[in-house]
Amino acid sequence: MILGRALVRCLAVLALLIATAAGAAEYPTKPIQLLVMFPAGGSTDIGARIVASIAEKELGQPIVVVNKSGAGGQVGWTEMSRAKPDGYTLGFINLPGLNTIILDPERKAVFKADSFAPIINQVVDAGIIWLKADSPYKTLGDLIEAARQKPGQITACTTGILSDDHLAILMMEEAAKVQFRIVHFDGGAQQMTAILGNHVEVAFDNVGGIVKRVQSGEVRALAVMDPARSKFLPDVPTTPELGYPTVLSNSTRGIAAPKGVPANVVKRLEAAFTKAMENADHVKKMEDTGLAIKVMTGDEYRKYYQDLHAKAAKYTEWARSQQR
């Protein structure tokens, strides 16, 4: 039954593809590669595959998601910055991860901020501070007070050096004049293991990954680092509400092309991806995973990208100076 229906759907898509391919000779005329700089199965990858499966129907050409993970995205972005700007190689840019790699001199990245032409943003995932449900710290106030009592002893973990979570810890340290003992992990899974196993006390993370766990009472969220409350966790206060208006952090991801991509291609992609991202199926699938969609295109997205770069510069420099 189900198999039969799936087959019919596949055939329909196939027929559509053939029909469109035959009709139009303008862009795109062949499959498009969409690079994802993180491993398959991660939240960037999931988002990419969902939007690609819808946008390829709009564009009339298959979109192939290719995972080029490694070195926090540096491997994939290096390749993307060198690809031909013909619109057949696109890639996800994860901010501020991309910015800090560019800004950190130790990384010796070959690409710069203007190596990429941002096309459309897909997701904004606000930062969140959380810990295990049985932790003695019930509120953000408790945590800050404890950090003040024991400077440099409360362990706080990130999902990677110079990730948005790392910058968020630095902002918190700056705003509350405290110091944490920062522990870097490779990603969400390691962070979760470390918190649930009582190896680390508090996690700086993003809303997307832990909505379900907060709802089920396994972990406690202390604050969302965003001007507005998260629609997935309406009971969790925000950092501005708690008196830290400067502690704002999020991670966004969207689609970009190598610089120099023709304007007509950008226009076609903007239109197709906007339609795909507003598609009910896309919205539902993304929200089920706890990811908030925020479509930004054109000048809005480009300005966002540039402003963020300036902000990240300050904290990257500070993070590096602390190590020495």
Place this chain on the structure above:
Amino acid sequence: MSATMRRGWRVATIVLFALSIFTIHQSVELSLMDRLGPGPGFFPFWLALLGALLSLILFVEVHRTRPEGPAIPLMPRGPALGQVSLIVASIAVTAALLEPLGFRLAMLLFNGGLLFAMGERRWWAVALFAVTGSFGVYHVFNNWLDVVLPVGRLGI
């Protein structure tokens, strides 16, 4: 240990020793220790030191043994050397041609060339294997498994 084997071990241990010394040199340029514990150079430094020590021990050990048994040549000669080089060269050439020519043409050349060089003279067998192993494989990977294989400058 035969005389040829002894020579081989001596060369190998010297190469590994040199590699270790080079690594030590490189690691001290990275930070070994800083305020936050071991730095990027910490592990490579100690490992390379251990590597240098071990290769030295092995060199001395081998040096002290006496050659025994017949000296069987270690490296291939004549036709065998040809066969070994053929394998290495065929991979190298294919790797170099993979992107300019594209997967299909590079593999067509590789399959056909290697089979012919290894003595297959039935042209239809060579052709069948070469086409299946290039165009056929490309079709399966590209269209069924969604693995993008390189397309060359000629458009295939």
Place this chain on the structure above:
Amino acid sequence: MDTLALLANGFVAAATPTNLTFALIGCVLGTLIGVLPGLGPAAGTAILIPLTFNLDPTGAIIMLCAIYYGAMYGGTITSVLINVPGEAASVITCIDGYEMAKQGRAGTALAVAAIGSFIGGCISTIALTAVALPLAQLALKFGPVEFFALMVVGLSLVIGLAGKSLAAALLMTVFGLLIAMVGIDPVRGAPRFTFGVEDLLDGVGFIPVAMGLFGISELMLAADSRLLKPISTRISSLIPSRREMRDCAGSIGRGTVIGFVLGLIPGVGAVIPTFLAYVLEKKISKTPERFGKGAIEGVAAPETANNAYANAAMVPLLALGIPSSPTIAVLMGAFIINGLTPGPFLFQERPDLVWAIIASFFIGNVILLALNLPLVGLWAKLLRMPYHYLCTGVLLFCILGAYSLKQSVFDVWVMLGFGVVGYLLRKLDFPLAPAILALILGPIMERSLRTTLEISGGSFAIFLDRPIAMVLLAIAAAVIVTVAFSPKAIEAVSEDAQ
């Protein structure tokens, strides 16, 4: 009592004709993915996720789990037949599996691997249903500190793989660890030993290295010996004899325990269980000299551990929502795409689904056995192909595999380079297995030590507060001391290879 009723319901839900078809398709596709080197289980599963978009969640997850098991088994086939590990967990199977193939016992090796996988998988799933939740909680005690200790134990056991010379084995371990250092430093993000080559930023992948060290070097050795003939002209009985089955009954049992226990700990990965199972078999065997020369226990134990691990690794996912390996992370992504977030709440929210999936693990294991036993003969027959066809085919396969791993020609060069290095080192009888295992364990070890020191603020005293880590380090120390200071042990080790 509840568990059994729930499981029974799960079987009813899982065993519909549609779901059985999905499981079958999944096993076939998975085996195919496993057979293709480079296209490992993680990449393979990810590629096939879109296939499941249009299915209902139960069917989709059943199919993806079947792909996962199939891939784990498929990797064995190439290890045994052509000395090319299809995925990391099959590296150790090359050692004795390929030797068996050279002796004309490829069929037996593959059959034993299939049977061992089946038993390991089923027992592991039974244990999963019985003790999943409490054990998963316990496994969380394994933090970075304990991980470092576990990796030290693993490396100390590498000595168990030593050939003629202990110093040579250690030197190869160091060689592997140093290769593992290439790339971006995992903690600080500084590039190391990359010499400005961007392809090296992500490090040297161990699949191209393993394909080079084992597969390419093997073909070069064969060409060198001027024995241009099929690896084996004679294929003895495909089904293991009763004596062989008796020999490996214990190995299968021990492999199951090792695979299951390590599968519970998030982050261990599939390689360590296989390799611990192999070393343990060699250590307790009355005839350790047979290992490396086609000992059937050397195939049975790691292959069983591999599948027991694959099933047990579902425990942290289902019980805690923590993916314990890259492949499981992909599966978790598939759960999420289908609107399900794995974790303890999933047991409460959708018990029907969770139990249907657990039931499908049993079904998947049965299908895999039913699928693979009849095929064993067919696979083994491949070896009868004329040498020049086999050689060209294997090389084609290796180039394709190395390339498709990251869509990078650079990996093909890496494979070729390590093929030449492996050829030279094998000529000199240097043991290669320690190098490849160190390459896999190295990054985890370095990372866990440095994370440990971040947690402790730079103090090594943290190890003293952790009983599990202390016990593990004591084991490692004991292993090293007994080998280093007992002349008898050194003799035993050096006799192994002779």
